[in-house]
Amino acid sequence: MTPDEFQRLTGAAPERMAELRAFLDHLTEANEVMNLVGPDTIPDFWNRHAWDSAQLLELAPDARTWADLGAGAGFPGVVLAILLKGRPDAHVWLIDSLGKRCRFLQYLVDDLSLPATVINGRAEAQTIRVDVVTARAVAPLEKLLGYAQPYFARGAQGLFLKGEKAEAELIEARKVWHVQSDLSVSRSDPRGRILSVRSLRRG
Secondary structure: OOHHHHHHHHOOOHHHHHHHHHHHHHHHHHOOOOOOOOHHHHHHHHHHHHHHHHOHHHHOOOOOEEEEEOOOOOOOHHHHHHHHOOOOOOEEEEEEOOHHHHHHHHHHHHHHOOOEEEEEOOHHHOOOOOOEEEEEOOOOHHHHHHHHHHHHHOOOEEEEEEOOOHHHHHHHHOOOEEEEEEEEEOOOOOOOEEEEEEEEEEO
8 A cells, every 4th residue: 555545545634644654754763673563564554554543533433532552553543643633622542551662652642743642551450531442463352351341331432453363352252251342354454353342341
């Protein structure tokens, strides 16, 4: 995918595209000293990372507040914060337990003036209330739902980017959790899945 194709798919304004390019530059530089993403994925940034993240906005077009659990390199949270920039009341919480990743995320938030807050801590220990809780490549679903459960208790819906084992993970998770959910095919990779969770309670 080219930047022009990404812009056509998302309708991102030129200012947002410039910020995404700056994000890519910062990621490329930081990845040389930190293991943020697989080095071989950076050349495919616009599809593998940017579009993979941005597609979530189409599934929750009215959502303004998001919590990205295990925000890591900033996917999907930083991409969402960039694309939500300028919308009234938009805010993204970027939550990660590792200090060095949080320092990278804070640098991005400051440099790009993003509507985002970085939290260095455990996801399940936070008390924020959001419209959507999300995550990518954090943990197997059974464990991830445990991290996310407090957000559901405060009214959030869930949108989780998962890989090709999503169906098997959901079967395992349902041994522990009562989950009302849907699985859809990722638009960035037909092997990937997006798990949309409407409600969650422990079984």
